Amino acid sequence: MIKAKSFYLQDGLTLAKKLIGKYLVRKLNGHELKGKIVETEAYMGINDKGSHTYGGKRTERTKILYAEGGLVYVYRIYGIYFCLNVVANHKSIPQAVFIRALEPIDEIATMKQNRNKTDLKNLTNGPSKLCQALKIDNTLYGYDLRKGGKLYLENGERIKNISSSPRINIDYAEEDKDNLWRFYETGNPYVSG
DNA sequence: ACATGGATGCTT
DNA sequence: AGCATCCATGTC
Numbered sequence: 001m002i003k004a005k006s007f008y009l010q011d012g013l014t015l016a017k018k019l020i021g022k023y024l025v026r027k028l029n030g031h032e033l034k035g036k037i038v039e040t041e042a043y044m045g046i047n048d049k050g051s052h053t054y055g056g057k058r059t060e061r062t063k064i065l066y067a068e069g070g071l072v073y074v075y076r077i078y079g080i081y082f083c084l085n086v087v088a089n090h091k092s093i094p095q096a097v098f099i100r101a102l103e104p105i106d107e108i109a110t111m112k113q114n115r116n117k118t119d120l121k122n123l124t125n126g127p128s129k130l131c132q133a134l135k136i137d138n139t140l141y142g143y144d145l146r147k148g149g150k151l152y153l154e155n156g157e158r159i160k161n162i163s164s165s166p167r168i169n170i171d172y173a174e175e176d177k178d179n180l181w182r183f184y185e186t187g188n189p190y191v192s193g
Numbered sequence: 194a195c196a197t198g199g200a201t202g203c204t205t
Numbered sequence: 206a207g208c209a210t211c212c213a214t215g216t217c
Contacts, residue, residue: 041212043212050212051212052212057202059201059202060201060202061200061201061202075200075201075211075212076198076199076200076201076211077200077211077212077213078197078198078199078210078211078213078214079197079198079199079200079211080197080198080199080213080214081198081213081214083212083213085212096212098212100212122214122215126213126214127212127213128213128214129213129214167212168212168213169211169212169213170212172210172211173212192213194216194217195215195216195217196214196215196216196217197213197214197215197216198211199211200210200211201209201210201211202208202209202210203207203208203209203210204206204207204208204209205206205207205208
């Protein structure tokens, strides 16, 4: 388990790159569902027009982003799905890393059951797919990844080749939409389409 | 290419 | 209290 506070207190961009290759573990009814993080995006806070905290916006939903790195920011999108972020950086610097895709590692059968799908390739290759597969919803809002328990990180694989690109689906972000703040393991088949 | 879906956070 | 928006997905 990755417990060191210093790991989570890094800035969003650094943390987004370092999370590639780490394992995300979800403990559920004694099972340990595990996936390797293969795709992330950095959301850089008050100066990032793509961020939920652009301009220092602080609401009931986004308040957790102002807390210390290592907590979980879950929000509902399009009324249907959930998205998972890891809060980055020090208290009152509202940056986060959006987890976009996993490679399934352990308890794959349980993940298929949670998604009610059997296709391995489409099990966790998208931000809300992985939330379904790991049963991540807003009951985990603000959960501390350093605590261990329901949701935590583990050291996984050292990834040799990491690619970057603009972030997905942030057309509203004006000049910040072109920043190369999406990272993924080059060639990994579980990166989202 | 398009329907889905509802909380969130705007504006009035 | 009304309304446009949204860090997707599945099926068309």
